[in-house]
Amino acid sequence: MKIAAVVAAYNEEERIVAVLDAIKSAKLVDEIVVVSDGSTDATYQIASAYPDVTAIELAVNRGKGGAMRVGAESTDADILLFLDADLIGMDGEKVDAIAMPVVDDTADMAIGIFKSGRRSTDLAQVIAPYISGQRAMRRDVFVSIPNLDNVRSGVETAITKYYRSHNLRVKRVDLFGCTHCMKEEKRGFIKGFLGRLRMYYDIGKIALDGRSFKR
Template identity: 50%
Template sequence: MSVAAIVPAYNEEQTIGVVVQALLSCPVIDEIIVVSDGSTDDTVYVASAYPVKVVTLPQNVGKGGAMKAGSANTSCNVLLFVDADLVGLQRSHIEALVEPVLSGKTAMSIGVFSEGRVSTDLAQKIAPSLSGQRAVRKDLFDAVPKLEDSRFGVEMALTHYAERHGVDIVRVTLPYVSQVTKEEKRGLIPGLQARMEMYKDIVRSMLPDKKAHDEDYNEE
């Protein structure tokens, strides 16, 4: 099985380089794809300095759309998604997250922060299903309906779909990993506004959609 690491990024020039370097250090990763989701800073410029594929979306379509664009640009059968604003990501974390899927133990694994920053650790302990760090079989990911419209609700949509289809999701502890908060990146008020928009996306992803129909997926 081959693994593509996909990094959706929106204005992450400060941290994208460190995340890409961690991914490049891991031999289990066959391909790295950075998806710039309408970034207006130097995210594309920084990412392009590394031997990775950079997909540039002209407009911001949201995290779900960026992740779908990443999947559409690879033929690897395992997808590893990591956030572009991570702090402390190491090769050991990447290998631990991918291993349950590569070994056939599960079709999806989710990374949960531990022993990092109190705020990010607490958020993930309360709602681990919202973690942006996960490995998933490509056929499972591609079968989830309407991910391109889910924006920040993408992780909840992925988790709920997997659970409905009998996937035994494996949670992997990621010690000493955290991420830069929206308030730190954008300032207090704009960051809080962005956080509220994120929560709205998550809530929308939890509401039933009578028009959505699941694609066929069978875990083998």
Template identity: 40%
Template sequence: MLKNQTITAIVPAYNEEPRISQVLKVLKNVQFIDDILVVDDGSRDKTVQVPPSMAVDVLRHNRNKGKGAALISGIRNKSESDIYLFLDADLIRLNEKHLYELVNPMVKDPSIVMTIGVFKGGRGSTDLAQKVCPILNGQRAVRGTWIRRVKDFSWSRFGVEVFLTHYARDFGGQVEMVPLWGISHYHKEEKYGPFLGFYHRIKMYFEIIYAYLLYESKIKMKEIVVPDKSSEKKDEKYARV
């Protein structure tokens, strides 16, 4: 807890068995984080088998639904949090300072509904991509009272960052960009190999464009992110490990 703010870290993960433990080790050593939830989005590897020593909560989708749906599942299962930290499972050189820099602006200024991390000084290719389109970064802190009233974004998959950023800006939510020095993440090609990695990269870009094109039609829908565990789908399993 940081200045009476309950903080939950949500880590959506898909086939991140070789990498997720490094992120969780950092989170477990941060005293101001009250809860850690891994959402295994239908992985085909052993991502869901987080080492028992981590003592984190794990929610598993029996099929892959996409990043947007994974985040919503996490929010619904931790529906009382003041602040949510959204963190990718494949981060490199994550440390406590990065997490504090994401959360602190929201603790200091109640008008801020979301912070967005921007990678700097990590890897050249990643830094360049962040300069071109910084809103695609998945490292964010969001205010609980705000995110639980956002229109349903379970459909958005990798376009979730585009959706949330535009939603905040369109509906008066203050957003602050936060530089995160020295941090990076694994590229698709490093995780899957050159050919399959390229396929996953193109698929990710397609989902981002899809979210951008459908944004206006989706925000006209009445549904919101309801923080009610009774609304969970039957194909989700929850356990503490």
């Protein structure tokens, strides 16, 4: 059973190598795909220079859902393992732990949940674990989810809604010592905070959408 790790990245030149190193050290991953979603920095160049990585550059920013779809369509892997490009504390054992429930067929999707990494991200994922970007799932299920191409920060919520509406098995996997770089750290407080508000707006809009992601 082939597993592809797919990393959708936007302006993550300072952080993506650490994530690729973690994936590279995993035992279960067969392929790594990075989709640079209209990045204006060196994200694509760094990913394309990394050994054994398929790097894809999108000319314009499509949003996370569109970038994930492009990554999924670029591989014939049986299982997709989606990881964020700004993770801190990720390693090969955690990568494998996310994939394992789908590999051994105890779940149709596994969601990685931050634990003991940073108080703010721990709390956010306790309150709303469905927003986590660390997840493994069968490729055939992912590509069947409708209307993801134009979804931005709410894509994980949309995926979770699809799984729930189809009564598919979802398992949580604790990722101890793992967190991610905050928007305020990347962009400065004001721009980062406004970006966070936009993210929560997108998530809320998807959560309240009763139809679009359930077919």
